Amino acid sequence: MDDLCARRARSRRADLVAMTAIGIVSAATIVGRHVNGESSWLLVLDIAVGLAAVGLIPFLGARPVHGAVALGVLAALSPAATPPSNVGTLTIAHRRPLRIALFGTSAAVLGHFVQNLWRPIQGLDLLWFVVLDVAVHAALLGWGQWNQARQALLDSLRERALRAENEQGRRVAEARALERTKMAREMHDVLAHRLSLLATYAGALEYRPDSSPEKLAKAAGVIRGGVHQALDELREVIGVLRDGEIDELPSGRPQPTFADLSSLVTESRDAGTVIRYDQVVSAAESLPPATGRTAYRVVQEGLTNARKHAAGRPVTLKVQGEPGTGLQIVLTNPGGDGVPLTPGSGTGLVGLTERVQLAGGTLDHGQGGDGEFRLRASLPWPA
Known part of the structure; x- marks a missing residue:
């Protein structure tokens, strides 16, 4: 929850900074157009459109297509909407597929064309304006699509690296489990053999109590030695099952041939x-x-x-x-x-x-x- 609140706070700060920067650029555009003494009602229109366009900036993240089209429409009314409209074009090019991004970019190109028809820039021919208009928006579209492809590649590489890391961890865990099973089976064979021998000698002592003291002592010695060996082997089994990273048997005994x-x-x-x-x-x-x-x-x-x-x-x-x-x-x-x-x-x-x-x-x-x-x-x- 705290992390989500922190991300939302960072997003709000980023939107505020973007709105401030674009608002300054839009204000400079308005001042530049009205230095030549345009009508006062056009100044009011530019201010209103500029405020509306800057106010749409935060909505580009959630609805980039609608926001880009709306900014294209506002650009047809006033040059004050040109900077926000360019941001909308770049946003839709970065977040949407090429087909949808072309639609939003075309709306922006058309809006600026309409703007130049009724509010032309002095000293700039219409044909050259169209060329510059298409070139600028094509550059914005290409930049956004390149950023989108680069981000997709980075996400893919990051996902592949994470998947490879998880796969490596799984393989290591499986190898450890397999080795533990193999070693436990090896010790099972040894313990079963050793205990069956002990049971045989113990059975002889139980059913032949009349044997000579020498034979009884020999059988008891064999049982004692077998018990010690069985305990050592049992200790190895416990060590194998308790420590998943053991590489060799504690006793270091060679394998039988x-x-x-x-x-x-x-x-x-x-x-x-x-x-x-x-x-x-x-x-x-x-x-x-x-x-x-x-x-x-x-x-x-x-x-x-x-x-x-x-x-x-x-x-x-x-x-x-x-x-x-x-x-x-x-x-x-x-x-x-x-x-x-x-x-x-x-x-x-x-x-x-x-x-x-x-x-x-x-x-x-x-x-x-x-x-x-x-x-x-x-x-x-x-x-």
Whole structure:
């Protein structure tokens, strides 16, 4: 509200200044015409027309077409209306399209032509007056149209700059959100794997209390170490979700590679999972790092789901491939009894499918007619 009042006050001051300046010019015109001793009634007419023309100046902003035409009519009656009429021509040329501006300019040209017919300027031929009249109004029309085009260009550039800035901000926000989602999914895979291992060891302690003290102590040590790792990984997840501008994981741990598959399988075997692991991969060192990391996550998610939904049952893992033919991963395990070892979000395979698709591969999963659950992934491996 205060800003609107301030703009209105500035507009009123601008109108007052314009009226004062144009009034002075009109008064000078009247004085110049009556120095030669024109009739007194013409002086009265000039003063009245001059006052009326100056009084129309504030209305040009709201109704430039009507104001310009009215000033053209007043210009036909008295030269005192010539300065305000020129302002009206410039205003309509600046604020209206060329077709409408031509109409208002033609009214002003015609008004000055009529004025010169009955009140000619001494020493100036009618033909030359017409030439000057058209030239002056054409210049005013061109100036106004140029200002209009320049203002439109500036508005367009300003709008494009604002739109580009908003678009850049949106892209940055989307990139941050995508990175946060990607990192959160990465940590979900790690946490799910770690917690399922802890649940397996805890289950062994619960159902085998008669184990030797050495085995109990070893299992308790594994659980303690796993809890510490899980807490560190959970802290990283919280950091990722809390800070939208984080660029790397707080721990700085390297991403897993295809070479870490053996360690992953060994870790699961140590937790009590029976795994038949068959790997036939040629030139594994040429496998792209991104593909190897995706393969690791596929196996990790498959082993995690096997422990959660089919605890204590054997798992078969086959990994084969070579450059040019791609990398195939098939993980099978018997179906569970419907009671998972640990609760899950149900989105692990959904995120895994998206991860594989982003890597250019395909992922199929489901339970077959023989009751076995199969997880099959195919990843590209260029030659």
